[in-house]
Ligand SMILES: [Fe+2]
């Protein structure tokens with residue numbers, strides 16, 4: 107049986123609170139083919155100041171994620187980058203980010219974020235990374251990436267006097283002139299066709315930039331056609347959505363679909379509940395990340411090592427300047443849970459956001 | 461001799477002040493109309509709006525980063541908790557001190573005049589986004 111980094115850490119953490127270590131749970135379900143790991147890095151927001159000068163803080167986040175991922179032993183099978191490589195979609199930013207990402211020693215699959223897209227509608231990003239949505243199979247798991255940050259055509263094509271204006275309007279997270287993210291009809295038709303050929307017992311993992319669920323529209327922690335996409339995943343015994351954009355730990359279970367958000371390498375975002383003027387729908391299951399300490403530049407940022415355990419995802423959050431977290435699918439309760447903090451009596455004060 | 465002259469000057473000064481006020485045709489100090497309130501609110505909101513623009517501006521610091529990049533709707537700034545002990549600065553500071561810390565570090569810029577119009581506008585915006593939340597000075 108394959109024993110990797112995550113299992114070892116999981117063993118230590120779960121042993122401390124008296125539940126079964128993952129390595130023993132695995133024995134019961136063992137199907138070694140679907141057990142492997144990959145890394146997930148997201149939201150580096152590489153930002154040009156002028157010429158060859160870029161915001162150092164954001165550069166450091168991505169450089170560190172790449173360097174640490176390269177040190178993993180055993181090695182992950184591949185890396186996913188979850189979108190928002192650039193801050194304003196500029197060629198200079200995408201090139202600078204791509205140069206840092208290219209240092210990864212592994213095959214890298216990229217997801218498109220709104221910050222990569224709304225300047226030239228993903229044209230330059232495509233020159234670097236190819237199609238905006240695609241799928242592949244790996245060790246018995248079917249993987250998909252979608253471009254989930256599209257929006258209404260009227261907003262994209264008719265509203266703004268310049269491409270840069272459009273980019274800036276979408277880049278402001280709280281901008282009331284923004285527009286809700288969506289996957290759109292064309293991609294949903296593609297997805298339906300793509301999934302038609304996949305056995306319903308094959309684990310399916312979908313990577314998107316936006317959540318494919320509705321959490322808070324004001325900051326686009328939201329996908330307008332989330333329910334339609336979820337419906338396409340519904341026939342599968344085992345489906346996961348792993349998304350970026352929110353720069354924070356979130357997780358949820360809707361029917362058969364597990365949802366997990368990843369951290370940014372650039373900066374953390376507040377939980378929507380800390381904005382006092384609006385209602386939001388944070389999944390109750392989520393035990394939040396710690397409140398960030400701004401005096402530590404890399405606090406509340408990080409990257410993920412994701413363990414596929416019989417096709418179910420266990421996310422090891424490698425949090426710079428903070429205690430690591432592990433959120434893993436629990437086959438008993440059939441939902442993702444934090445291995446350490448899920449039970450209310452195990453929560454710590456920094457997890458309280460206000 | 462000296463104190464007496466001083467006293468006289470003060471008396472004359474106070475009389476002078478009253479004199480000026482008596483000449484201005486206005487209501488008494490504790491009377492104001494709905495129209496006044498509307499104008500004051502408008503004045504306040506114009507400063508809030510100015511603050512919102514500054515909050516989203518890459519020009520405030522020197523690296524193009526804006527406050528709103530990490531703090532959409534000024535969330536996670538907690539103006540209601542200041543003044544408070546900021547463990548990393550080792551003393552009790554005001555909200556404006558923390559704004560200046562952010563300008564100097566993540567934004568790699570210079571501190572603003574602590575009582576200048578830009579700082580007042582930033583504070584007005586952040587506080588307005590937090591309206592309705594109970595004051596909690598000192599809260600971490
Ligand atoms: Fe992002």
Ligand SMILES: [Fe+2]
Nearest residue numbers: 190219220351
């Ligand atoms: Fe994003």
